[in-house]
Amino acid sequence: MAGLYIHIPFCASRCIYCAFYSTTSLKLRDLYVNMLCKEMELRKDEVDTIHTIYLGGGTPSLLSPQNLTQIFKQIDASFNLSKNQEITIECNPDDITPNFVEALGTLPINRISMGVQTFDNNRLRFLHRRHTPQDVYNAVKKLQKANISNISIDLIFGFPGELLSDWEADIDKALSLNIQHISAYSLTYEENTVLNKLKANGSVSEIEEEISIRMFQRLKERLEQADFEHYEISNFAKRTITANGVASSYRSRHNSSYWHAVPYIGIGAAAHSYDGTTRKWNVADLQTYMDSINRAILPYEMESLNTETQYNDCITTTLRTKEGIDLALFKEKFGKHLYQYLLHESEQYLNRGLLVIQNDHLALSQQGIFVCDMIMTDLMYI
Numbered sequence: 001m002a003g004l005y006i007h008i009p010f011c012a013s014r015c016i017y018c019a020f021y022s023t024t025s026l027k028l029r030d031l032y033v034n035m036l037c038k039e040m041e042l043r044k045d046e047v048d049t050i051h052t053i054y055l056g057g058g059t060p061s062l063l064s065p066q067n068l069t070q071i072f073k074q075i076d077a078s079f080n081l082s083k084n085q086e087i088t089i090e091c092n093p094d095d096i097t098p099n100f101v102e103a104l105g106t107l108p109i110n111r112i113s114m115g116v117q118t119f120d121n122n123r124l125r126f127l128h129r130r131h132t133p134q135d136v137y138n139a140v141k142k143l144q145k146a147n148i149s150n151i152s153i154d155l156i157f158g159f160p161g162e163l164l165s166d167w168e169a170d171i172d173k174a175l176s177l178n179i180q181h182i183s184a185y186s187l188t189y190e191e192n193t194v195l196n197k198l199k200a201n202g203s204v205s206e207i208e209e210e211i212s213i214r215m216f217q218r219l220k221e222r223l224e225q226a227d228f229e230h231y232e233i234s235n236f237a238k239r240t241i242t243a244n245g246v247a248s249s250y251r252s253r254h255n256s257s258y259w260h261a262v263p264y265i266g267i268g269a270a271a272h273s274y275d276g277t278t279r280k281w282n283v284a285d286l287q288t289y290m291d292s293i294n295r296a297i298l299p300y301e302m303e304s305l306n307t308e309t310q311y312n313d314c315i316t317t318t319l320r321t322k323e324g325i326d327l328a329l330f331k332e333k334f335g336k337h338l339y340q341y342l343l344h345e346s347e348q349y350l351n352r353g354l355l356v357i358q359n360d361h362l363a364l365s366q367q368g369i370f371v372c373d374m375i376m377t378d379l380m381y382i
Contacts, residue, residue: 002047003257004079006036006071007268008060009286012092016128016198017156019190021270021284022058028286032268033067035293037074039267042298044078046275047265051082052254054089061095065103072107086253088113088152094131096139101146111150111252112143113183119173120166123159128194133173140177150250152181157215159187160204167215171222180238180250182228184219186212213370231322232259233369259317261310277310279303311338312380319376324363338381345379 010029011022053075063071068089075081088111091100096114118124119133136153143151155174157167174182189196189206198204220230228236229249237249257264266273270284283289283299292299305313311334318325331339346362349355354368354375364372 001049001051001082001262003052003054003254003262003264004047004050004075005254005264005266005271006053006055006060007266007271007282008055008057008063008090009269010057010062011059012062013128013130014194016126016194017187017190019193020058023286025286026062028290029063029067031290032286033063033070035290036071036268038296039293039298040074040078042293042296043265043267046273047263048080049082050075050079051085052257053085053087054254056090058090059092059095060089061091061100065099065106068103068107086111086150088252088254090115091139092131093135093139096135096142098142101142101148104143104148105146110148111152112148113152113181114139114154116153116174117156118159119170123162126159127156137177140179144178149180151177151179152183152250152252153177153179155182155184156187157184157219158207158212160207162207162215164211164214164218168218168222171219175222175226181252182223182236183234184216184236185234186216216370229322232256233320233364233372256321259321261314261317273300277305279305307334307338308381310334311342315342315379316376319362319364319379320372322363324361327357327360327362330362341381342379349375349378 007021009022010026010032011024012026014022014024055071085108087109089109090113093114093116114136115129116136117127117129119136121132124132140151153174155170157170159166187195187207189199195204199206223236224230227239229239229251230236231249231251232255235252235255237251239249256262261274261276263275264273266280266282269282269286269289271282273280280300280302283292283301289299314325314330314334325342327339330342342362346355349368350357354365354371356363356365356368364375368375
């Protein structure tokens with residue numbers, strides 16, 4: 001089983017915090033989609049069965065219905081698809097028009113991920129987002145009316161000058177939408193972004209760490225009270241009870257694959273792929289990508305992952321999850337030496353209550369979540 005990620009690099013405008021590869025040149029969309037389909041044909045034998053599909057970006061909702069239809073026809077032609085799939089498309093709220101929703105009804109997409117970020121108009125303008133809070137409410141209503149029952153939104157906290165009460169208001173508005181999944185991230189100042197340049201010239205300042213921690217604590221409290229499961233550091237999924245009484249949740253199956261080292265194939269400019277022992281990444285340049293694919297040449301670089309690198313990947317991904325690291329599987333995969341190394345390095349954090357071992361799984365405690373970067377760094381094999 002594997003995941004399929006398709007990168008759509010087009011954006012109508014560029015947000016000041018974004019470090020992902022994207023372009024605001026929309027005239028190449030049709031040609032790019034042709035090249036995506038050609039790359040899928042070239043790589044159809046790389047994976048066995050696809051069980052999740054994720055269209056990310058960029059802004060995939062900028063594609064036309066014809067573009068999307070073409071992509072899914074090629075997916076169906078190139079890959080063996082499981083019967084029970086999760087198929088996600090990232091959307092900007094103001095792209096959720098009646099025509100877009102109508103197009104969704106003709107496609108196998110069953111999950112929507114929307115970049116909301118905040119419900120405050122001033123903060124949206126600060127980020128250079130093109131939607132309004134009302135666009136979010138309208139979009140969710142349209143999707144729910146069309147029986148789209150798996151909707152996720154992204155939120156950002158820790159804006160310059162943001163108060164705890166401001167963040168609480170965003171949480172309240174998010175919960176009022178009656179959606180199934182929320183991802184929340186602290187505003188980060190990545191290199192080569194407009195936001196980082198504003199920080200460098202003194203135009204904005206990062207929020208104090210203590211306030212950021214309090215914001216995350218409040219998020220966690222409010223969402224868990226609303227019956228959301230905190231299943232990964234930044235991700236919360238609504239819990240449900242099925243007809244036969246079995247508890248389940250709206251966890252993102254595709255993203256969970258990343259955190260549990262499930263193989264995935266990445267299609268498109270700057271897309272990454274992983275098969276368990278190697279990692280590939282396509283060139284992060286639209287024209288170079290399209291020229292190469294047009295000549296039936298796959299424009300990627302590749303890294304072979306030794307045991308120590310795979311160990312470090314496990315620390316920085318699996319430990320982010322609610323369940324943490326399955327120690328029995330870990331020992332089987334990495335051997336006695338790295339197993340003992342992990343336990344030895346974990347000991348100080350176990351003694352301080354920042355890590356816990358439950359049901360033979362090593363996981364972050366509730367307190368450990370707030371210092372997870374430090375813990376992961378110390379557990380890595382150098």
